[in-house]
Amino acid sequence: MTDRPHTLLAGIGSPNGDDQIGWRVVELLQSRLADVPGIAARKAAVPLDLLDWLEEVRTLHVVDACLAEDAPGSVTTLTADATDSDRGTMDQLLSRLEHLDSGGSHDFGLARVLELAGRLDRLPERVVVHAVAARQFAPAAPLSDDLACRMADIAESLYQELTDARSLARAVAAEPG
Amino acid sequence: MSESRTIKVEALTRVEGEGGLHVTLDGDVIRDVKLSIYEPPRFFEAFLQGRPLTDVPDITARICGICPVAYQMSSVHALEQALGIRITPEIRRMRRLLYCGEWIESHALHMHLLHAPDFFGVHSGIELASRFPDEVSRGLRLKKHGNELLEALGGRAIHPINVAVGGFYRAPRREELQRLIPDFEWGLDAAITATRWVATLDFPDFTRDYEMVALSHPDEYPMNEGQIASTAGLQIDVADFEREIEEQHVAHSTALQAFRTHTTDDGNTGDATCYHVGPLARIALNFDRLSESARRTADEVGFDASVRNPFQAIIARGLEVIHAYEEALDILRDYRPFRPARIEYTDQAGEGCAATEAPRGLIYHRYAVADDGTVTAATIVPPTSQNQRQIEEDLRDWLPRILDNDEDRIADDCERLIRSYDPCISCSTHFLKLTIDRRPQ
Numbered sequence: 127m128t129d130r131p132h133t134l135l136a137g138i139g140s141p142n143g144d145d146q147i148g149w150r151v152v153e154l155l156q157s158r159l160a161d162v163p164g165i166a167a168r169k170a171a172v173p174l175d176l177l178d179w180l181e182e183v184r185t186l187h188v189v190d191a192c193l194a195e196d197a198p199g200s201v202t203t204l205t206a207d208a209t210d211s212d213r214g215t216m217d218q219l220l221s222r223l224e225h226l227d228s229g230g231s232h233d234f235g236l237a238r239v240l241e242l243a244g245r246l247d248r249l250p251e252r253v254v255v256h257a258v259a260a261r262q263f264a265p266a267a268p269l270s271d272d273l274a275c276r277m278a279d280i281a282e283s284l285y286q287e288l289t290d291a292r293s294l295a296r297a298v299a300a301e302p303g
Numbered sequence: 304m305s306e307s308r309t310i311k312v313e314a315l316t317r318v319e320g321e322g323g324l325h326v327t328l329d330g331d332v333i334r335d336v337k338l339s340i341y342e343p344p345r346f347f348e349a350f351l352q353g354r355p356l357t358d359v360p361d362i363t364a365r366i367c368g369i370c371p372v373a374y375q376m377s378s379v380h381a382l383e384q385a386l387g388i389r390i391t392p393e394i395r396r397m398r399r400l401l402y403c404g405e406w407i408e409s410h411a412l413h414m415h416l417l418h419a420p421d422f423f424g425v426h427s428g429i430e431l432a433s434r435f436p437d438e439v440s441r442g443l444r445l446k447k448h449g450n451e452l453l454e455a456l457g458g459r460a461i462h463p464i465n466v467a468v469g470g471f472y473r474a475p476r477r478e479e480l481q482r483l484i485p486d487f488e489w490g491l492d493a494a495i496t497a498t499r500w501v502a503t504l505d506f507p508d509f510t511r512d513y514e515m516v517a518l519s520h521p522d523e524y525p526m527n528e529g530q531i532a533s534t535a536g537l538q539i540d541v542a543d544f545e546r547e548i549e550e551q552h553v554a555h556s557t558a559l560q561a562f563r564t565h566t567t568d569d570g571n572t573g574d575a576t577c578y579h580v581g582p583l584a585r586i587a588l589n590f591d592r593l594s595e596s597a598r599r600t601a602d603e604v605g606f607d608a609s610v611r612n613p614f615q616a617i618i619a620r621g622l623e624v625i626h627a628y629e630e631a632l633d634i635l636r637d638y639r640p641f642r643p644a645r646i647e648y649t650d651q652a653g654e655g656c657a658a659t660e661a662p663r664g665l666i667y668h669r670y671a672v673a674d675d676g677t678v679t680a681a682t683i684v685p686p687t688s689q690n691q692r693q694i695e696e697d698l699r700d701w702l703p704r705i706l707d708n709d710e711d712r713i714a715d716d717c718e719r720l721i722r723s724y725d726p727c728i729s730c731s732t733h734f735l736k737l738t739i740d741r742r743p744q
Contacts (some may be wrong), residue, residue, distance in 0.1 A: 171460065177443060238429065245432035246440055 342465025408449025
């Protein structure tokens, strides 16, 4: 075993309105997860940040805001698991994420970053994307009331999932050595 | 009689923005090449009018997510000239550091993920990563360094917010910049390795007779200051830019096209001609002011000021990345927080212009302001507008060499040539769909 985390929670965000949700959830969990061996929580400004953090990571959780018709704050979970195809394959996950990707040639959305990670042999076995429905992304605006109300529940649910005994056992068992 | 055929490329890939290319052929004779930029105009110059000049750097940064620094810097320099502001050497030095960050992030990404795939017959940087994982990883790491520098000095990695007329809103703490040094020391070595790698690529034999236009400065490699020079002997102050270079509207492009007017002292103009801006032009006119490591690497890979092959712009970008790392390291190692971070000024009526060097070429801004600091006029000439006509001329000479190929291959080869310019259609307005009409002879 190494000291590197086997599980990474990455919150992708920006200071703009509900786009903060990824950062705010990670902020809520960082101190609680500091005592849990093997789990790290980090805030990313752009998906490309993830590439540098994936070494030896077996499970990646990503929290990000997404534009959706669902009620603001509701969470859609997309899972790809190389060891359990019932949970969905990486190709299926990428296909769904591609619909969410945007930006120009010099930007890398989450789908492109995960595909690139795969080509560079850095893709974790299990990737779980927690897409939080959001509506307003005004520059420097605060989090909307809807998301502010839901934030603690989203964080708690994630904490339970991250520290679930089976999840930890699976991640540890997958570690080499 | 030759058969008529049409070739279409719905969208040019791995360039920033949207547009199309329309080629008309009579048999194998090229009748017309039109680089059609059809993206709606963005009207930045119009909506700057009536706004306080303090808004200008943040608004012009929004013209481009890739080269916001060039837009900010050109605007603040022009406004400082209008207001008679003289910045300190420390502020000037930090502005060059900001430029280094932008050149590194923009060039590293274009070299490794946008342009390099063309030389290996793959369609994306992601495909290239399977064959060259170390090289692509290196390119991404270099890009990240550039973004981190922009964030440390500019306040954020994209669309920096720390740039103000007169200087910076805040001087970074020493440790905020000096913590970047280890990565930049690694980056300098990596940039040299990357340039050696791209210099081994298989370049088409396509040497052009360009008039290269770029800033030129006697003491430094040009980023934010200098005279406008060309390989045809032009040497003018920036204030004379609009006398020598004119933007024209052509029906097939929502972006204006810039031409050299060849204006004589008595005001007469000659035939308008196209010209080339970008890293090849900068090196052609400033080779001896590249950093020592960049010049040494250029010598090693056989690259010098005489190169006129657009496909080899990827080497020029590599050399400029080396230069940017070396200059950035010099500044970072000596850095002490500077006071004042910003020169105070009083609003007054005036007019000013400035030219700087964006990663993809010369950029020009001119502003007029009223005595209350309101912008009353703005003119912005981005690099891709200046290269548009030159790209069309290049394609006219490039097409006869590739017309024997099938239509898909012709389209791919046209895209390769256009991509070598690293065009930013989002800046010029935006880019590419190709149609070729083959008319019977």
